[in-house]
Amino acid sequence: MRPETGHLIRLSDYLPPDYLIDTVDLDIKLDRHATHVRALLAIRPNPKGRAGAPLRLDGDELKATRIALNGIDLQPTAGFVTPDQLVIEKPPQEPFTLQVETVLDPAANTKFTGLYRSGSAYCTQCEAEGFRRITYFLDRPDVLSVYTTRIEADKAEAPVLLGNGNRQVSGDVPGTSRHFAVWHDPHPKPSYLFALVGGDLGHVRDSYTTKSGTPVELGIYVEKGKEARAAYAMDALKRSMRWDEDMFGREYDLDVFNIVAVSDFNMGAMENKGLNVFNDKYVLASSETATDADYAGIETVIAHEYFHNWTGNRITCRDWFQLCLKEGLTVFRDQEFSSDERSRTVKRIADVRTLRAAQFPEDSGPLAHNVRPDTYREINNFYTATVYNKGAEVIRMLKRFIGDKAFADGMALYFERFDGTAATVENFLSCFADASQRDLTQFKRWYEQAGTPLVSATSAYDAAAQTLTVDLKQSTAPTPGQSEKKPFVIPLSLGLIDHNGGAIALASEDAEAAELQSGTFILKSPERRITFRNVASKPVVSLLRNFSAPVRLQMAAGPEELLALLAHDSDGFNRWQAVQTYATDLLVQAVRSGEPTAPIDPRFIAAMDSVLVRAHEDPALAAQILALPSETDIAREIAKDIDPDAIFAARDHLQCTIGLALQPALTKIYAQYTETGAYSPDALSAGRRALRNSALAYLAAGDKALGLELAKAQFDGATNMTNRLGAAAALATLPGAARETMLKDFYARFADDALVIDKWFTLQATIPEAETLERVKGLMAHEAFSLANPNRTRALIGAFATGNQTQFHRADGAGYELVIDVVARLDATNPQVAARMLSAFRTWRTMDAPRQTKAEAALLRLKAKDKLSNDVADILTRTLA
Numbered sequence: 107m108r109p110e111t112g113h114l115i116r117l118s119d120y121l122p123p124d125y126l127i128d129t130v131d132l133d134i135k136l137d138r139h140a141t142h143v144r145a146l147l148a149i150r151p152n153p154k155g156r157a158g159a160p161l162r163l164d165g166d167e168l169k170a171t172r173i174a175l176n177g178i179d180l181q182p183t184a185g186f187v188t189p190d191q192l193v194i195e196k197p198p199q200e201p202f203t204l205q206v207e208t209v210l211d212p213a214a215n216t217k218f219t220g221l222y223r224s225g226s227a228y229c230t231q232c233e234a235e236g237f238r239r240i241t242y243f244l245d246r247p248d249v250l251s252v253y254t255t256r257i258e259a260d261k262a263e264a265p266v267l268l269g270n271g272n273r274q275v276s277g278d279v280p281g282t283s284r285h286f287a288v289w290h291d292p293h294p295k296p297s298y299l300f301a302l303v304g305g306d307l308g309h310v311r312d313s314y315t316t317k318s319g320t321p322v323e324l325g326i327y328v329e330k331g332k333e334a335r336a337a338y339a340m341d342a343l344k345r346s347m348r349w350d351e352d353m354f355g356r357e358y359d360l361d362v363f364n365i366v367a368v369s370d371f372n373m374g375a376m377e378n379k380g381l382n383v384f385n386d387k388y389v390l391a392s393s394e395t396a397t398d399a400d401y402a403g404i405e406t407v408i409a410h411e412y413f414h415n416w417t418g419n420r421i422t423c424r425d426w427f428q429l430c431l432k433e434g435l436t437v438f439r440d441q442e443f444s445s446d447e448r449s450r451t452v453k454r455i456a457d458v459r460t461l462r463a464a465q466f467p468e469d470s471g472p473l474a475h476n477v478r479p480d481t482y483r484e485i486n487n488f489y490t491a492t493v494y495n496k497g498a499e500v501i502r503m504l505k506r507f508i509g510d511k512a513f514a515d516g517m518a519l520y521f522e523r524f525d526g527t528a529a530t531v532e533n534f535l536s537c538f539a540d541a542s543q544r545d546l547t548q549f550k551r552w553y554e555q556a557g558t559p560l561v562s563a564t565s566a567y568d569a570a571a572q573t574l575t576v577d578l579k580q581s582t583a584p585t586p587g588q589s590e591k592k593p594f595v596i597p598l599s600l601g602l603i604d605h606n607g608g609a610i611a612l613a614s615e616d617a618e619a620a621e622l623q624s625g626t627f628i629l630k631s632p633e634r635r636i637t638f639r640n641v642a643s644k645p646v647v648s649l650l651r652n653f654s655a656p657v658r659l660q661m662a663a664g665p666e667e668l669l670a671l672l673a674h675d676s677d678g679f680n681r682w683q684a685v686q687t688y689a690t691d692l693l694v695q696a697v698r699s700g701e702p703t704a705p706i707d708p709r710f711i712a713a714m715d716s717v718l719v720r721a722h723e724d725p726a727l728a729a730q731i732l733a734l735p736s737e738t739d740i741a742r743e744i745a746k747d748i749d750p751d752a753i754f755a756a757r758d759h760l761q762c763t764i765g766l767a768l769q770p771a772l773t774k775i776y777a778q779y780t781e782t783g784a785y786s787p788d789a790l791s792a793g794r795r796a797l798r799n800s801a802l803a804y805l806a807a808g809d810k811a812l813g814l815e816l817a818k819a820q821f822d823g824a825t826n827m828t829n830r831l832g833a834a835a836a837l838a839t840l841p842g843a844a845r846e847t848m849l850k851d852f853y854a855r856f857a858d859d860a861l862v863i864d865k866w867f868t869l870q871a872t873i874p875e876a877e878t879l880e881r882v883k884g885l886m887a888h889e890a891f892s893l894a895n896p897n898r899t900r901a902l903i904g905a906f907a908t909g910n911q912t913q914f915h916r917a918d919g920a921g922y923e924l925v926i927d928v929v930a931r932l933d934a935t936n937p938q939v940a941a942r943m944l945s946a947f948r949t950w951r952t953m954d955a956p957r958q959t960k961a962e963a964a965l966l967r968l969k970a971k972d973k974l975s976n977d978v979a980d981i982l983t984r985t986l987a
């Protein structure tokens with residue numbers, strides 16, 4: 107049976123709303139099974155809309171108990187109201203009020219969109235289309251309203267009542283055990299930014315004074331008893347507020363800023379105006395329970411949601427096609443913040459790893475879409491790595507293309523012109539075109555064409571003429587619905603290094619002066635040749651420095667050139683890239699040769715040794731350089747007929763060979779970087795721990811007995827989670843009793859700490875051995891497992907599907923079947939999370955023929971189910987197309 111999918115929504119069909127809603131007055135009486143919502147909407151015809159048009163308000167699973175127009179009751183049985191729509195055929199053509207009462211059952215809301223319960227608290231999630239699950243509304247981002255929300259609840263059940271904006275009044279409801287609070291948000295906003303929270307929560311408080319001297323009260327609300335774990339998030343929040351003032355001139359605009367951490371959340375966090383709601387994994391941290399990576403994630407997500415206050419909230423999106431307008435820009439801003447707070451090079455490497463791991467496969471498979479899509483069936487499926495991460499890359503390229511000054515001026519113009527509006531990508535780009543006096547028509551293709559461009563570069567040195575010719579070409583493979591690709595504007599950062607490792611000054615008649623000065627060359631036609639003059643000896647070309655564009659680079663570079671780049675490049679990113687390229691070449695060759703465990707080129711081992719020798723210069727960078735390309739990195743390079751077992755074997759063999767060959771140097775590093783003193787999550791300390799854990803992984807790969815001994819001691823003696831988990835991960839790769847003992851001990855230590863138990867599930871889901879399938883099935887029956895909790899589901903099933911290549915892609919198809927079973931079950935309760943899980947199949951056509959057959963069978967089995975959500979049906983249809 108063909109799955110039912112919602113109808114196709116097109117950007118080209120956009121029409122302004124026929125009505126506007128100026129104010130929304132809500133009165134919400136919280137109750138587990140019968141929350142009463144009374145909404146009073148002040149509506150008027152939109153001068154830019156169609157005069158006399160019917161008023162169609164969106165709903166989703168709503169139950170209306172009363173509807174009144176200008177105070178006069180309408181019969182809700184009259185046929186104009188259904189669970190998903192409220193239609194007034196002939197509304198007044200002057201301002202009027204609509205009063206609607208709905209009754210909700212938050213305890214039964216398993217989709218975690220709209221009003222739901224997480225633990226003992228009530229909370230909301232309205233992006234993208236969740237407000238319509240609370241009341242009927244013009245639930246689209248271009249309808250901006252001023253909200254006043256009265257929240258009432260039982261005093262004992264929900265002593266804390268939070269809403270958007272500032273708190274106006276609060277008090278007891280006389281003669282009852284209930285109390286209330288009224289929140290008013292003076293900033294007009296779209297419905298997706300509405301939020302409320304009620305519960306018995308603990309909190310930490312702080313304050314912040316803006317540059318112009320306005321005090322802001324800061325609060326972070328968490329599960330009682332976890333208050334101390336919110337300290338780092340609070341610190342990150344204050345640093346974010348300062349940074350946005352310093353770097354973008356943006357101040358906060360309300361008296362209070364609250365963050366609430368909940369344990370049931372479909373995504374990372376949500377930027378509701380003045381009341382951010384977070385997945386608690388991005389708030390709670392202590393040295394015993396959170397790794398350095400967790401701390402970094404908290405810093406990034408706190409900053410991201412805070413930065414949305416200007417890029418997303420003050421200036422929002424006209425429609426959901428413009429999602430990248432707020433998301434790509436805000437990711438760019440959070441990346442820049444973390445770069446300033448930590449190490450710019452290491453952050454860039456981490457971001458590019460994420461882009462390649464999450465976005466490149468999306469862009470080359472059946473789910474490929476533009477940074478700004480033209481169509482969608484389910485908007486929840488477009489909160490993707492393409493919109494977020496490639497969207498951020500496009501902003502980064504724009505900055506490089508027009509220069510830092512014009513970029514800063516363009517941002518200032520954007521805030522000036524579009525503050526308080528719902529804007530488009532065109533609005534955004536017009537600011538930068540004006541600020542730079544450049545035509546951005548061709549640049550805009552980055553928003554309009556999907557697919558990762560392939561840039562191929564060849565260079566030829568003429569010793570007699572002392573010239574170097576660099577030939578550049580670009581091409582982009584077809585993606586679903588787009589067979590012809592026009593050339594992109596690709597900024598390529600380039601440097602030349604001489605044989606002593608020195609930089610060569612760039613001189614050329616084929617390049618513009620600005621290009622020679624900045625070292626960034628613009629490739630905007632299918633081909634370009636640049637001839638460099640006065641090059642005294644054959645140089646090494648360092649291209650795509652700092653990953654100046656989200657492209658795949660193909661450039662013939664042999665070991666000698668790569669080793670020269672590793673040793674001498676002034677661009678830290680390309681030092682890292684040189685080793686990645688070298689290792690990928692070796693591994694792809696090993697897989698293709700059919701002899702994945704053939705002997706390794708000793709020059710590569712020597713290169714890794716040189717990284718260890720220089721590790722003290724920048725331990726965090728060294729740890730990144732030491733990390734071999736992942737199995738999916740290698741698979742992407744091979745691109746088709748993929749056999750994950752061969753890839754695993756080749757990579758494992760390389761890891762083992764290095765571990766054994768460099769045992770003395772690794773042992774030295776391991777001893778030298780032993781933790782001393784109290785834990786601090788700062789980047790330098792984190793880098794030292796990362797380097798030491800990387801040494802441990804190599805040592806364990808090279809010599810199981812030694813690895814076992816070191817990892818056991820590190821696990822037992824660990825005083826922080828980074829070291830404990832580093833040891834646990836090493837032990838997890840070593841089958842035997844020690845591993846099982848560690849897993850038992852780990853569970854016993856952290857049994858009541860959900861976020862740590864998530865790590866325990868992930869550790870086991872990612873063991874690359876055949877027994878893992880049964881282990882995962884067993885864990886699904888574990889008392890601590892529940893499909894109702896998204897973090898737990900992602901920790902076990904998500905980790906299995908995306909973090910265990912050999913087992914998810916088992917040749918017998920059992921990995922696919924397992925994940926499809928979970929998707930089918932989960933779809934009945936939480937379609938958003940189910941759809942995300944299903945997207946693990948997006949690379950299925952790159953697998954070898956037997957695996958493709960198994961994957962297709964599993965997908966078709968899901969398709970045959972008769973009740974699929976729109977979310978899952980949309981992903982499934984596109985995946986199979």
Ligand code: TRP
Pocket residue numbers: 231233234372373374375376377410411433486489
């Ligand atoms: N706007 C959120 C962010 O990027 C994303 C988000 C949170 C979201 N919850 C969601 C998107 C639910 C879709 C559905 O910061």
Ligand code: ZN
Pocket residue numbers: 410414432433436
């Ligand atoms: Zn965001």
